[in-house]
Amino acid sequence: MTSKIKVDNINKVSDDSNIIKKCGSTITLGASGDSIALASGASQSGFGRTGTVDWQTSIKTSTFTAVSGEGYFVDTSSGAVTANLPAGTAGSIVAFSDYARNFETNNLTVSPNGSQKIGGVAATSKLNVNGQASTFVYADDTKGWVNVQNAEDTEVGTSFVAATGGTITTCGNDKIHTFTGPGTFCVSSISSSCAANNIVSYVVVAGGGSSGGGETAGGGGAGGYREVKSPSAPYTASPLDGYPSAPNRVTITATAFPITVGAGGAAPSASPAYVRGNSGNNSIFSTITSAGGGGGGARLSPHPANDPGVAGGSGGGGTGLSGAAGTGGAGNTPPVSPAQGSAGGTGACSPGNSQGSGGGGGATSAGGNHTNPGGGPGGNGATSLITGSPVTRAGGGGGGLFGPGPVGAAGPGGGGVGGRASPNSDGAAGTANTGGGGGSEGGPGSAHGNAGGSGVVIIRYKFQ
Numbered sequence: 001m002t003s004k005i006k007v008d009n010i011n012k013v014s015d016d017s018n019i020i021k022k023c024g025s026t027i028t029l030g031a032s033g034d035s036i037a038l039a040s041g042a043s044q045s046g047f048g049r050t051g052t053v054d055w056q057t058s059i060k061t062s063t064f065t066a067v068s069g070e071g072y073f074v075d076t077s078s079g080a081v082t083a084n085l086p087a088g089t090a091g092s093i094v095a096f097s098d099y100a101r102n103f104e105t106n107n108l109t110v111s112p113n114g115s116q117k118i119g120g121v122a123a124t125s126k127l128n129v130n131g132q133a134s135t136f137v138y139a140d141d142t143k144g145w146v147n148v149q150n151a152e153d154t155e156v157g158t159s160f161v162a163a164t165g166g167t168i169t170t171c172g173n174d175k176i177h178t179f180t181g182p183g184t185f186c187v188s189s190i191s192s193s194c195a196a197n198n199i200v201s202y203v204v205v206a207g208g209g210s211s212g213g214g215e216t217a218g219g220g221g222a223g224g225y226r227e228v229k230s231p232s233a234p235y236t237a238s239p240l241d242g243y244p245s246a247p248n249r250v251t252i253t254a255t256a257f258p259i260t261v262g263a264g265g266a267a268p269s270a271s272p273a274y275v276r277g278n279s280g281n282n283s284i285f286s287t288i289t290s291a292g293g294g295g296g297g298a299r300l301s302p303h304p305a306n307d308p309g310v311a312g313g314s315g316g317g318g319t320g321l322s323g324a325a326g327t328g329g330a331g332n333t334p335p336v337s338p339a340q341g342s343a344g345g346t347g348a349c350s351p352g353n354s355q356g357s358g359g360g361g362g363a364t365s366a367g368g369n370h371t372n373p374g375g376g377p378g379g380n381g382a383t384s385l386i387t388g389s390p391v392t393r394a395g396g397g398g399g400g401l402f403g404p405g406p407v408g409a410a411g412p413g414g415g416g417v418g419g420r421a422s423p424n425s426d427g428a429a430g431t432a433n434t435g436g437g438g439g440s441e442g443g444p445g446s447a448h449g450n451a452g453g454s455g456v457v458i459i460r461y462k463f464q
Helices: none
Strands: 054-060 070-074 081-084 093-098 108-111 125-127 133-140 144-151 162-164 167-171 174-179 183-189 201-205 225-228 256-260 283-285 288-290 348-350 354-356 382-384 391-393 456-462
Touching: 070 081, 093 108, 174 183, 201 283, 201 288, 225 288, 225 382, 283 456
Parallel strands: 054 070, 070 093, 081 108
Antiparallel strands: 093 133, 108 125, 133 144, 162 183, 167 174, 174 456, 183 256, 201 225, 201 456, 256 283, 283 288, 348 354, 382 391
16 A cells, blocks of 8 residues: 655644654655755755766856865866865765867866875876866775766867858868959958868969060969968869968958959050060968969060060060070069969070070979970969869960971960061960960061960858
8 A cells, every 4th residue: 555645834833743753755856847946055965966966157258166065167267277086985976068169278187186086196186188078976085086077178069160252162071262354352240169170272264464565575474373272172282282381371250352353464555576475463362462463565666685584473474586585584573372373484586596585484394495496485384273173374475486397385384485477477365364474576577566365262160
C-alpha cells in the first residue's frame, strides 16, 4: 500500500516538526505545476548533484571566487582574469566558459584553494584556447579538482564576409568581384569569429603602356601586376603572390572601398611621328596601387640618338632606329615586393637595314631584345586561378621590325604583337582588361603605334 502526505504548508512548531519521515514509502512534495523552494538562508542535503552547474548570467570580467555548483561566463577582452576555486569536497563542481573567445590573447587562470590541487598538482591552471569551456569536479584530496569536460571553439558558428560591387561570380565557398572599370567594393559585414576570413585575395593590374610612334618604336610595357592569395583560398596564385607580407595584405572592414581601374596608354598621335608611347594608368584597391606600364621608346627628331623606353609597372621597349641601341625602360617603378613588373628590351640597328625594337616588359619576365634579324618579344605575364580558371595577364607588347625577319611576339597575357614595315604588317593593341602593352609598328614614318590594354581589379573572399 502506497502512502501519501499532502499539505499546503509546513511550519516549525517543535524541533522535529519540520522533518517529514516515512520509511519504505514514496513522499511527494508539491503537485504538478508547483515549485519547491528553500527559504532564504536554508540549505539542502541528501539530494546529491547530477554533475551539472547552474550557469550565472552575470559576466565575469575581473578576479572572482567561484561557488560550487555554479558555471561562469568569463570575458577577458580587457585583460587576463583569475578565478579562485572554493574549498573543494568530494563532488564539488564548477565550470567556466570563454564568453568573448579571447582566452588565447588573455588567459583565464584557475587557482585552487590553499594547498588543494588541480589534476594532482598544487598549482594554478590556465585556460588559453579561444572558445574554451571547462568543467572541474573535486574528486579527492589526491587529485583534487579534475577537468571532466573540455571544449574549444571548433563548435562556434563562423561568420563570413558579405559585399557588393563589380561583376560577382561564385566559386565553391568563395565569391569573386571583378571590376573592369571604376566602381566601389562595398562591404556590409565581416567575419567576427575568424579574422583570417577578412584577409581577402586580390589581383590588381594597371593599364598597359602604348608602343612608341614612328617606325620600329619600342613595344609598350605591361601594367603593374600585384596579387595576394589569402590563407584560406583554395586556388593556385601566380608567382607574384605577396602573402604574407604585411604591406601586401588587405584586411577589410565593413566600409566602402573605391576601386580604380587604370586605362591603357593611348596610341601616340601622328604628329610628330617620332614620339615615345604613353604610359598606362594606375589601378588601386585599398592600400594597393599597381603602376601603369611604361610607353615604348622612339627615334628622336632630329635623331642622332634615341628616346629610351619609359619606366613603369613594366618598362617600355627601346627603339631600333638611328644606329644606336635604344634602351628599355625600367620595370617595378615605383618599387614594391614582390616586383610588379620587368624591364623593357633593347632595340638595335643591325647590318643590312634590319632595324628592330625591344619588346615591352611583362609581369614575370623582361621584354626581349632585338635579334638579328627580328623584333624583341614582349615579356611574359602572370597566370592566376583567382577566378576559378587559369588566366594570364600583364604581358608586354612585341617589338617592331623595319626590314626582313620575324616581328616581336606578343607577350603572353594580353600584349600586342609587333609590326613590320616591309612586307607590311600592323602591330596590335594590348588586350582590354589584361594590362597588356601595345605592340610596335614597323613603319612607315607616320605609324602611330598601338594603345595599351586597360587593367582590372579582382577581389575574392569566403562567403559561406
